[in-house]
Amino acid sequence: EIIDGLHFTFVELPKFQAHSIKEKKMAVLWLRFLTEIDEHTKEVPQELLDNPETSKALKAVEESAMSKNELLAYDDFWDKLGAERLLFVDSNRRSMEEGRAEGRAEGRAEGRAEGRVEIARNLLNMGMSIDDIAKATGLQKQEIERLNPVV
Numbered sequence: 001e002i003i004d005g006l007h008f009t010f011v012e013l014p015k016f017q018a019h020s021i022k023e024k025k026m027a028v029l030w031l032r033f034l035t036e037i038d039e040h041t042k043e044v045p046q047e048l049l050d051n052p053e054t055s056k057a058l059k060a061v062e063e064s065a066m067s068k069n070e071l072l073a074y075d076d077f078w079d080k081l082g083a084e085r086l087l088f089v090d091s092n093r094r095s096m097e098e099g100r101a102e103g104r105a106e107g108r109a110e111g112r113a114e115g116r117v118e119i120a121r122n123l124l125n126m127g128m129s130i131d132d133i134a135k136a137t138g139l140q141k142q143e144i145e146r147l148n149p150v151v
Contacts, residue, residue: 029054037061120144 011030018024029047033054036045048054066074116137123133130144137144 026051026053033057039065117143117147121147 016027018027029051032045033048037048037058044058048058063071063074116139120133120137120139120143123136124130124144124147128136130141133139133144134141
């Protein structure tokens with residue numbers, strides 16, 4: 001009889017020949033998984049959690065032990081967490097864009113102010129009156145007077 005979602009994996013340990021240290025460590029991890037993890041396990045050894053393959057197997061064991069309602073709640077939790085993460089990333093992106101726009105606007109305003117001061121200096125050097133420079137640049141007379149070392 002075929003049952004959807006049910007998979008069997010057969011491991012014939014006598015036929016498994018580890019040829020490298022990595023393979024030997026992996027065999028030891030799987031043996032620990034098979035012998036130490038059961039329905040009474042409360043704490044999982046860190047080595048099993050650190051390895052991607054055994055960690056995936058632990059998640060499968062955990063999910064298989066859940067009731068239908070627990071599994072629905074578990075899936076709902078991860079769906080909400082994913083949605084929350086997307087909202088956070090999106091708001092972070094928008095905040096960065098707004099910050100860049102503000103920075104550009106401030107930079108343009110500072111650039112315009114610096115440009116007006118430079119124009120005022122040039123006009124002063126050409127001998128134009130402070131009143132005319134104030135009209136032409138929009139700067140205050142006091143600002144222009146501070147630029148003119150002769151006044």
